[in-house]
Amino acid sequence: MTESLIRKLTEGNKNYRSTGSVELRLKTASEGQHPYAIVICCSDSRVIPEQIFSATIGDLFVIRVAGNVLDNHQLGSIEYAAAHLGCGLVIVLGHTRCGAVDAALHGESDGFIRYITDEIAAAIGEERDPLRACEKNVLHATAHIRREFAEHPEVGEARIIGAVYDVFSGEVRYLDEDETDA
Ligand SMILES: [Zn+2]
Numbered sequence: 001m002t003e004s005l006i007r008k009l010t011e012g013n014k015n016y017r018s019t020g021s022v023e024l025r026l027k028t029a030s031e032g033q034h035p036y037a038i039v040i041c042c043s044d045s046r047v048i049p050e051q052i053f054s055a056t057i058g059d060l061f062v063i064r065v066a067g068n069v070l071d072n073h074q075l076g077s078i079e080y081a082a083a084h085l086g087c088g089l090v091i092v093l094g095h096t097r098c099g100a101v102d103a104a105l106h107g108e109s110d111g112f113i114r115y116i117t118d119e120i121a122a123a124i125g126e127e128r129d130p131l132r133a134c135e136k137n138v139l140h141a142t143a144h145i146r147r148e149f150a151e152h153p154e155v156g157e158a159r160i161i162g163a164v165y166d167v168f169s170g171e172v173r174y175l176d177e178d179e180t181d182a
Contacts, residue, residue, distance in 0.1 A: 021057050028058040035061040038081045038158075040141065041093040042068045042100065046167045049093065053172075061087055067100030068092060069119040070141050075148055083154040090145060090158050093172070094138040095165040101134050131164075135175055138162040142177070 038061045039049045049055065049062050061081040063074050081087040094101075103109045104120035105128065123140030124133040142162040149155035162175040 024057045033058050033061075033085060035059055035081065035085060035087055037061070037089040037091055038063065038078055038087045039091050039093055040065075040068050040070070040074060040078070041165075042066060042095055042098055044095060044098065044167075047093070047095045047165055052093075052165060052170070061085065065116075066113075067098065067104070067116045067120050067137065068094055068141060069100075069116050069137075070144050071119075075145070078145060079149070079152070079155055082149075082158045083152070088158050090142075090160040092138050092141040092145070092160075092162045093165055094134045094163070096131060096134065096167050098130075098134055101130060101137055104137075105130060105133055134164055135162075138164060138175060139177075 036059060037053075039053075040063045041047055041049055043064045043066045049060055049064075053060065061077075063077045065074060078090060082090065100116055101120055101124070103113065104117040104124060107117075107121070109117040120133075120137050123137045125136070127133045127136055139162050142160050145160050149158075162177070163172050164175065165172050
């Protein structure tokens with residue numbers, strides 16, 4: 001069973017190498033990357049930043065973790081991309097029908113998943129509406145980034161925005177920063 005899945009991956013990679021942006025791949029490989037935005041989003045297989053933003057190799061510095069939560073590893077990744085690669089834009093992208101937000105709402109998780117749902121639960125507080133909870137989780141993350149990098153000159157100058165991706169319509173809706181109460 002898993003053998004066929006590995007074959008699927010291998011075939012996919014073969015196809016990737018023979019089509020598309022061969023020139024761009026070689027150019028970015030030799031000259032380095034200059035992504036225009038940092039995207040922090042969920043690992044959900046329906047949420048693919050490069051496709052959502054019609055982006056290609058070298059465009060986006062993507063940090064994916066279930067529930068788009070942040071800890072020091074993610075903050076380090078943001079710091080690297082902003083301070084060393086010159087990314088001036090940070091987007092925290094939540095999404096509708098997020099399993100992590102749903103688990104936090106229902107308080108049912110164990111193992112390492114609990115680290116994720118505890119973080120989301122702290123962000124959403126008493127909120128019980130899934131969409132509103134998703135928005136609060138995003139705004140909690142944008143506030144967290146601003147707070148951590150308030151004194152950091154290079155990261156502090158980056159624009160930090162929150163958004164929610166709709167898994168049905170494919171639309172990205174940017175959140176009003178004034179809503180932040182995280
Ligand atoms: Zn999710």
